[in-house]
Amino acid sequence: MTSVLQPEALEARIRDARLRPTRQRKLVLAALAAEPNDATAQGIHRRLHAEGHPVGLATVYRALAALSERGVVDALSHRPGETCYRLCSDEHHHHLVCSTCHRVVELPECELDPWVERMSARHGFLAEEHRLEISGVCSSCRN
Numbered sequence: 001m002t003s004v005l006q007p008e009a010l011e012a013r014i015r016d017a018r019l020r021p022t023r024q025r026k027l028v029l030a031a032l033a034a035e036p037n038d039a040t041a042q043g044i045h046r047r048l049h050a051e052g053h054p055v056g057l058a059t060v061y062r063a064l065a066a067l068s069e070r071g072v073v074d075a076l077s078h079r080p081g082e083t084c085y086r087l088c089s090d091e092h093h094h095h096l097v098c099s100t101c102h103r104v105v106e107l108p109e110c111e112l113d114p115w116v117e118r119m120s121a122r123h124g125f126l127a128e129e130h131r132l133e134i135s136g137v138c139s140s141c142r143n
């Protein structure tokens with residue numbers, strides 16, 4: 001699912017997360033919205049420069065960190081030593097990630113809750129949230 005959102009919708013996502021919609025955050029989020037798959041801070045930085053927005057790399061890192069901390073964007077960890085980011089739907093979902101081409105598929109309709117609750121109860125945990133990232137190779141990369 002691609003999520004090319006209008007500027008107003010992007011700004012609303014930032015406000016809904018109770019973050020200030022600064023110019024930098026809006027630019028970074030718009031750049032991420034234009035990516036069909038995930039992107040690194042460096043990739044976003046390159047895209048912004050190519051589009052004529054000379055935003056510093058540290059600023060891009062900070063904006064992405066703030067946006068992912070508040071759940072506006074998802075952080076994916078399939079690439080060792082580097083965080084990839086993606087603007088997804090705001091419903092609960094998980095990810096299939098191709099480790100070759102970085103294609104990301106959103107998996108809605110999570111069925112993990114009963115299992116999470118059973119496992120948590122067994123260990124005296126009160127589960128609050130869970131994440132799941134399945135990495136592998138997509139069909140186009142296997143051909």
Ligand SMILES: [Zn+2]
Nearest residue numbers: 074086088095
């Ligand atoms: Zn996601």
Ligand SMILES: [Zn+2]
Nearest residue numbers: 098101138141
């Ligand atoms: Zn692939």
Ligand SMILES: [Zn+2]
Nearest residue numbers: 110111112130
């Ligand atoms: Zn889930």
